[in-house]
Amino acid sequence: MGLTPLGDGRYGAELGLVWAVGDKAHGGLLLVLLAQAALARLDSETAVQGGAPGLDPLAIGAEFLRAPDPGPVELHTEVLKLGRTASVAAVRLFQAGRLMLSATVTAGRLPDEAPRWTDLPDLPAEPPADALDPSRNGGSPGQGLAAACELRFDASTTPFAVGEQGPPVVRGWTRPLGEEPDVLFALLAGDILPPTVFNLGGGVGWAPTVQLTALMRGRPAPGWLRLESRSATVAGPWFDEDLTVIDSAGRLVCQARQIALSPLVP
Numbered sequence: 001m002g003l004t005p006l007g008d009g010r011y012g013a014e015l016g017l018v019w020a021v022g023d024k025a026h027g028g029l030l031l032v033l034l035a036q037a038a039l040a041r042l043d044s045e046t047a048v049q050g051g052a053p054g055l056d057p058l059a060i061g062a063e064f065l066r067a068p069d070p071g072p073v074e075l076h077t078e079v080l081k082l083g084r085t086a087s088v089a090a091v092r093l094f095q096a097g098r099l100m101l102s103a104t105v106t107a108g109r110l111p112d113e114a115p116r117w118t119d120l121p122d123l124p125a126e127p128p129a130d131a132l133d134p135s136r137n138g139g140s141p142g143q144g145l146a147a148a149c150e151l152r153f154d155a156s157t158t159p160f161a162v163g164e165q166g167p168p169v170v171r172g173w174t175r176p177l178g179e180e181p182d183v184l185f186a187l188l189a190g191d192i193l194p195p196t197v198f199n200l201g202g203g204v205g206w207a208p209t210v211q212l213t214a215l216m217r218g219r220p221a222p223g224w225l226r227l228e229s230r231s232a233t234v235a236g237p238w239f240d241e242d243l244t245v246i247d248s249a250g251r252l253v254c255q256a257r258q259i260a261l262s263p264l265v266p
Contacts, residue, residue, distance in 0.1 A: 001029070003036055009077040011037045015070050018148050019188075024067045026145060027209045028188035030093065030101055033075065035060055035187060038089040038105035041077035046087070055107040056183055058086065061213040062103035068095045080104070110183065110218055118252060123226040125248050127152035127173040132161060145192065149185075150175050150224075153194070160198040168196035168231035168239070173224045180222040181247070189225050189245045190214045190256030196231045197239050197262045205263030207239075212258035223248030237261050 001019070003011040019029040035057045043053035073095045080088040086108045093101040131152035134145075145151060153161070154171035170193045176185055191214075195207040229243040239262045245254035 001033065003033070003040060003075070005040070006074070009041050009079075011040060011075045011077070013073050013075065015068055015073055017070055017144070020070070020144050022144070022206065023070065024206075025070070026188075026191070027064065027212065028191035030064075030068070031060060031062055031103075031191065031212065031214060032184045032188050033073075034062060034091045034093060034101065034103040035105055035184065037075040037077050038091050038103070039107055041079060042082070042087045042089050042105075042107050045079050045082055055087065056110040056219075057105060057187060057216050058108045058110070059106040059213070059215050060103055060187070061211070062101055063211055064101055064209045066098065066100045067208060068093070068100045071095065073100070083108075110216060112219075115251065120246055120250070120252055121171075121226075121228040121244055123171060123228060123246060125226065125250070126224050127154075130155050131173065132158060149177055149192075151192070158194065158199070160194075160201075160204060165201040166199045168199050168234060170194055170196050170199070170227075170229045172227045174227065175224050181220040181225055183216060183219055183253075186220045186225060186245055186247075186253040187214055187216060189227060190243050190254045191258070193227055193229045193243060195239075195260065195263070196229055196241055197234055200234065207260050207263050209258050209260045212256060214254060214256040216254055217252045218247070220245075220247040220253045221249040221251065225253070234262060 015025045019026045076092045078090045088106050091103045152173045157171045159166040174189050198204045226246045229241050231239050241258050243256045247253050
């Protein structure tokens with residue numbers, strides 16, 4: 001998905017039903033659009049000052065005010081800081097003149113060095129043979145995310161798929177179709193697993209994100225991205241999720257934390 005420059009720090013885009021959950025744009029895709037707009041604006045301002053373009057997203061904090069429908073959207077950007085190590089831009093996404101999302105994006109250069117210390121979930125680098133493939137749902141081709149990229153779910157952490165219950169922890173794997181993952185796909189992957197609360201019973205449904213913060217930690221190596229999402233507390237209508245994205249080389253590439261509304265509570 002590309003952006004069309006509209007002048008004065010504004011960009012246009014078209015939301016479709018490929019990267020969608022039902023008839024609403026996927027939250028990870030919306031994060032990517034916000035990040036793309038912020039990076040485009042910061043790169044243009046950096047170039048004016050004689051700096052090198054090609055900034056990476058380091059962090060993004062987004063408020064999901066309303067859920068956009070398929071169709072055109074407009075992103076408005078404002079540079080808050082231009083720095084040698086970190087630059088910051090604010091982004092607002094509008095649809096039909098209505099504010100839908102607001103975010104702050106911090107950009108800079110992701111490290112190429114190997115980490116000095118890590119404490120990451122122990123996940124296989126590739127999905128095992130018994131991993132669930134949502135692109136084949138009851139023998140029918142998948143739709144939405146299942147058709148937009150390759151997804152596999154760990155059968156032992158998705159008991160809701162067979163009508164059972166378990167702890168609010170979900171693991172899986174993802175990668176793009178026909179290409180290798182990049183930084184923006186790793187950002188999208190931070191919101192690609194099914195909601196953890198599905199495992200608690202009561203059925204499944206829309207679990208709208210209210211606020212999501214993602215930290216980008218490195219450029220992903222080629223191959224599958226491994227994912228683990230877990231909730232610490234589910235109380236009233238609210239639940240939290242912490243999702244860790246690890247690349248095929250075993251390196252952390254994205255950390256995402258969100259608070260969302262549970263479909264389990266009317």
